[in-house]
Amino acid sequence: MAEKEKLTMAVLSGDLERALAAFMLATTAASMGMEVSMFFTFWGLNIIKKNEGGIRSKGLMRKMLNLMNRGGSKRLKLSRFNMLGLGTWMIKRLMKDTNMPSVDEFIAMAHQMGVRIIACTTTCGMMGIPAEEDTFRSEVTTLAGAAYFLGEARHSKVTLFI
Amino acid sequence: MAEKEKLTMAVLSGDLERALAAFMLATTAASMGMEVSMFFTFWGLNIIKKNEGGIRSKGLMRKMLNLMNRGGSKRLKLSRFNMLGLGTWMIKRLMKDTNMPSVDEFIAMAHQMGVRIIACTTTCGMMGIPAEEDTFRSEVTTLAGAAYFLGEARHSKVTLFI
Amino acid sequence: MAEKEKLTMAVLSGDLERALAAFMLATTAASMGMEVSMFFTFWGLNIIKKNEGGIRSKGLMRKMLNLMNRGGSKRLKLSRFNMLGLGTWMIKRLMKDTNMPSVDEFIAMAHQMGVRIIACTTTCGMMGIPAEEDTFRSEVTTLAGAAYFLGEARHSKVTLFI
Numbered sequence: 001m002a003e004k005e006k007l008t009m010a011v012l013s014g015d016l017e018r019a020l021a022a023f024m025l026a027t028t029a030a031s032m033g034m035e036v037s038m039f040f041t042f043w044g045l046n047i048i049k050k051n052e053g054g055i056r057s058k059g060l061m062r063k064m065l066n067l068m069n070r071g072g073s074k075r076l077k078l079s080r081f082n083m084l085g086l087g088t089w090m091i092k093r094l095m096k097d098t099n100m101p102s103v104d105e106f107i108a109m110a111h112q113m114g115v116r117i118i119a120c121t122t123t124c125g126m127m128g129i130p131a132e133e134d135t136f137r138s139e140v141t142t143l144a145g146a147a148y149f150l151g152e153a154r155h156s157k158v159t160l161f162i
Numbered sequence: 163m164a165e166k167e168k169l170t171m172a173v174l175s176g177d178l179e180r181a182l183a184a185f186m187l188a189t190t191a192a193s194m195g196m197e198v199s200m201f202f203t204f205w206g207l208n209i210i211k212k213n214e215g216g217i218r219s220k221g222l223m224r225k226m227l228n229l230m231n232r233g234g235s236k237r238l239k240l241s242r243f244n245m246l247g248l249g250t251w252m253i254k255r256l257m258k259d260t261n262m263p264s265v266d267e268f269i270a271m272a273h274q275m276g277v278r279i280i281a282c283t284t285t286c287g288m289m290g291i292p293a294e295e296d297t298f299r300s301e302v303t304t305l306a307g308a309a310y311f312l313g314e315a316r317h318s319k320v321t322l323f324i
Numbered sequence: 325m326a327e328k329e330k331l332t333m334a335v336l337s338g339d340l341e342r343a344l345a346a347f348m349l350a351t352t353a354a355s356m357g358m359e360v361s362m363f364f365t366f367w368g369l370n371i372i373k374k375n376e377g378g379i380r381s382k383g384l385m386r387k388m389l390n391l392m393n394r395g396g397s398k399r400l401k402l403s404r405f406n407m408l409g410l411g412t413w414m415i416k417r418l419m420k421d422t423n424m425p426s427v428d429e430f431i432a433m434a435h436q437m438g439v440r441i442i443a444c445t446t447t448c449g450m451m452g453i454p455a456e457e458d459t460f461r462s463e464v465t466t467l468a469g470a471a472y473f474l475g476e477a478r479h480s481k482v483t484l485f486i
Contacts, residue, residue, distance in 0.1 A: 005316055007312070010345075010484070012341065012342065012345055014404075017174065017204045017205070018174065020204075021172075021174055021203065021204065021285075024284060024308050025308055025311075025312065028307075028308040028309050028312060029312050031309075032309060032312060032313075034312070034316075041345065042341045042344075042345060043341070043404060061414055061417065061418065062418070064414070065411075065414060065418075068405060068411075069404075069405060080176075080205060080231075081230060081231060087230075090223055090226070090227060090290075091288055091289075093223065094223065094224070094227075094287065094288045094289070094290055095288045097287075098287035098288055100287070100288055122348060123345075125418065125421075125422035125424070126415055126418045126419045126422055126424055127415075127418070128418055145352075146348050146349055146352040147352050147356060149349075150331070150349065150352060150353050150356060150358070150482070151356075153481075153482045154329055154358075154481045154482055156482075157315075157316045158312070158315045158316055158318075158321050159321070159482050159483070159484065160172070160321065160323040161323060161484040161485060161486055162323055167478055169474070179336065179366045179367070180336065182366075183334075183336055183365065183366060183447075186446060186470050187470055187473075187474065190469075190470040190471050190474055191474050194471060194474060194475075196474070196478075242338075242367060242393075243392060243393060249389075249392075252385055252388070252389060253450055253451075255385065256385065256386070256389075256449065256450045256451070256452055257450045259449075260449035260450055262449070262450055319477075319478045320474070320477045320478055320480075320483050321483070322334070322483065322485040323485060324485055
């Protein structure tokens with residue numbers, strides 16, 4: 001049997017528009033029969049943090065960082081025209097109007113379609129995020145480092161850095 | 163006859179420096195005999211909007227969004243050191259001094275060299291932009307969605323997400 | 325003998341987190357036996373500028389640009405939560421706590437591992453930076469343009485635009 005063509009993405013950004021682009025591509029590729037891996041790192045970790053409950057991190061500095069940089073798919077903002085939330089709200093309204101899934105719904109869809117969702121352990125430490133399964137949504141299947149990403153990328157037809 | 167090697171780019175950013183990088187690569191690749199496709203999405207749609215004339219969109223929210231996020235190659239700004247336009251103005255002066263084409267000239271050049279310029283229909287809706295030929299410059303040859311981009315990317319030697 | 329698999333990166337961003345991501349990937353790929361080329365352009369040129377000494381550029385505008393946009397690996401900032409330097413300082417503290425190398429150390433490491441570090445001559449002009457070896461750190465081995473990058477990319481297994 002022929003091997004499936006692969007799409008691998010590194011998602012460093014935590015901006016709403018880049019999160020949407022990543023999941024649009026992931027779900028479209030999966031529906032085209034491609035194998036998809038998404039590797040979340042730096043601000044991208046915010047996309048796959050749990051929406052509910054705080055993160056229990058040790059030390060004052062880590063606690064402060066996690067408070068400021070709370071994360072969760074429902075807290076993502078546009079990189080431009082956020083305008084104290086108005087721009088982000090308008091875009092979310094237009095997404096509903098045009099029947100576009102929310103990031104939350106996209107994560108669930110991608111997971112159901114077999115997209116692998118991976119959290120980068122190398123950057124968790126420096127972002128003050130405990131590299132534990134408990135930190136992330138249930139759709140996150142793997143915790144791994146940069147070598148894992150490169151291992152996937154070198155066997156992929158298409159690799160994107162988002 | 164051997165197939166041409168391909169370069170495919172997804173341009174999500176509407177920053178002046180990223181627009182320039184994308185077109186420098188597109189025109190250089192075309193001059194090296196590569197086949198080039200550029201797929202503009204989200205803020206990247208601003209790069210290929212018409213400079214003149216407003217966009218006729220329906221509904222108050224869409225009208226507001228298009229007013230704030232007017233777009234057109236001549237309105238692009240640097241992501242840093244814009245300084246109320248001073249930084250962007252200085253960079254444009256230095257571009258002239260060093261005989262670098264403007265974004266406007268780059269788009270025309272790329273089109274003449276056979277670079278395919280594609281507007282993403284999936285994101286037009288959520289940006290409040292009518293997905294019609296009339297919205298975009300004449301160099302835009304195709305309106306298509308995410309599946310089209312992935313179809314190009316999987317046959318490309320090099321795929322970049324900008 | 326089999327040719328080595330290649331990783332090529334274009335680094336346009338001068339943000340601290342993207343610089344770190346690029347060098348984590350470069351050093352990991354080199355340790356996995358891959359051949360690595362990093363091509364710095366636009367704000368990315370700041371990462372590989374010398375930390376000490378000013379740049380001697382001609383003309384008032386170039387002098388102003390180089391003063392504002394001074395660069396050097398030690399002056400990089402986070403794209404978010406910089407908070408007048410507090411966020412960047414906290415991240416740097418956490419990097420030390422978790423034994424992560426600084427950008428400075430990463431550049432030296434990458435160079436020792438044989439990673440090729442290239443400065444983009446095409447964009448030096450418009451950033452007001454003299455395209456001379458003297459401008460950049462000693463680890464920068466090559467000054468070259470967009471065609472050089474594409475030449476590397478078309479022979480690479482993985483190409484990333486950062």
